[in-house]
Amino acid sequence: MMIDLKRQIKNNFQDVVSDYVKHAKIQKIAANHLFNYLGNVKLPDGKIIDLGCGDMMHSLALADIFKRQVHAVDLIACNNEQENIIYHQHDFDNFKFDKQSCALVFSNMSIQWSFCLEKLFLNIASGLKRDGLFIFSLPISGTFDELHVSHRNQFYTIENVSEYLFKAGFRKMQYHQKKYILNFNNQLQALHSIKKTGAHTILKRHDESKKGLSSIGNIFITDKAQLSYVIATFCVAGIGWA
Numbered sequence: 001m002m003i004d005l006k007r008q009i010k011n012n013f014q015d016v017v018s019d020y021v022k023h024a025k026i027q028k029i030a031a032n033h034l035f036n037y038l039g040n041v042k043l044p045d046g047k048i049i050d051l052g053c054g055d056m057m058h059s060l061a062l063a064d065i066f067k068r069q070v071h072a073v074d075l076i077a078c079n080n081e082q083e084n085i086i087y088h089q090h091d092f093d094n095f096k097f098d099k100q101s102c103a104l105v106f107s108n109m110s111i112q113w114s115f116c117l118e119k120l121f122l123n124i125a126s127g128l129k130r131d132g133l134f135i136f137s138l139p140i141s142g143t144f145d146e147l148h149v150s151h152r153n154q155f156y157t158i159e160n161v162s163e164y165l166f167k168a169g170f171r172k173m174q175y176h177q178k179k180y181i182l183n184f185n186n187q188l189q190a191l192h193s194i195k196k197t198g199a200h201t202i203l204k205r206h207d208e209s210k211k212g213l214s215s216i217g218n219i220f221i222t223d224k225a226q227l228s229y230v231i232a233t234f235c236v237a238g239i240g241w242a
């Protein structure tokens with residue numbers, strides 16, 4: 001069951017990867033916030049990792065900014081070898097981070113797909129250098145509030161995420177959250193926009209009994225053709241900064 005779900009996540013992203021950039025408006029905005037955190041940062045020596053790298057657009061930007069190789073990790077297959085990118089087709093939930101080897105762990109709009117965020121944060125905490133940085137974004141609670149709960153994922157809150165970071169040993173962090181509303185010509189187009197970014201796998205239904213309902217009227221709880229995204233960005237210092 002869990003393996004099927006992981007396969008579904010992978011297939012849904014794999015299917016759209018070549019056209020992803022055309023539709024990933026919110027993902028690009030989120031990435032810009034992350035790059036702002038990196039503004040004048042001087043990283044220690046060590047690996048740069050891009051978790052859930054997708055089409056590697058941001059891995060390439062990181063390689064360019066920091067003039068070093070980037071380890072790009074994603075479930076999907078990559079047939080586009082790039083200089084300065086070491087691609088790992090791997091599940092980040094089982095990724096082996098060598099102890100205190102990473103100068104930067106970067107992840108844009110991906111770790112919400114983890115099956116256990118608490119465990120992932122623990123692994124990242126052990127893989128990050130004490131003076132390294134963990135920078136990430138994810139959609140949080142309030143996202144897709146226009147959709148019936150049985151037709152969207154349960155999103156974390158800022159409090160959940162901060163608590164898991166704290167439990168993993170991180171003490172210094174800054175975060176930011178902002179709501180964006182995308183408008184469409186009609187509700188079908190709104191739903192297609194989710195599919196075109198591969199983000200339509202439902203990890204955990206709020207109500208299994210509603211599984212069969214699929215007419216638009218049952219999916220949206222409003223007449224509006226819009227989708228809200230509440231995006232949180234985090235800049236977290238390695239545990240040696242405390």
Ligand SMILES: C[S@@+](CC[C@H](N)C(=O)[O-])C[C@H]1O[C@@H](n2cnc3c(N)ncnc32)[C@H](O)[C@@H]1O
Pocket residue numbers: 009010013014024027031051052053054055058073074075076090091092093107108109110113114197199
């Ligand atoms: C919304 S896309 C974001 C891609 C890229 N980071 C960006 O900003 O455009 C989410 C990515 O996370 C990847 N992903 C989801 N679950 C994953 C997992 N368990 N391990 C590795 N990658 C995963 C998906 O395959 C997809 O490429």
